[in-house]
Amino acid sequence: MSETHPPEMLCRELVEVVTDYLEHRLSPRDRARFEAHLAECEYCETYLEQMRQTIRALGRLPEESLSVDARDGLLTAFRDWTRR
Numbered sequence: 001m002s003e004t005h006p007p008e009m010l011c012r013e014l015v016e017v018v019t020d021y022l023e024h025r026l027s028p029r030d031r032a033r034f035e036a037h038l039a040e041c042e043y044c045e046t047y048l049e050q051m052r053q054t055i056r057a058l059g060r061l062p063e064e065s066l067s068v069d070a071r072d073g074l075l076t077a078f079r080d081w082t083r084r
């Protein structure tokens, strides 16, 4: 399988790896894809900012359950958005 040109990161993929990104656990390649997507996607930019605000409020990364509502809302928005 040729991997010379990394595939563009999808919104739902970004949402899945956002905690890894914030904990600096992404590979350099995925981190580059993450940031490339972020630069062009205001939805994910907003999502990342919400995550950062949550972390500031809690003083740590939220438990999975705390981010579910935000994530479900975001994914619903993406579904509506891509349907257009």
Ligand SMILES: [Zn+2]
Pocket: 010, 011, 014, 037, 041, 042, 043, 044
């Ligand atoms: Zn996105």
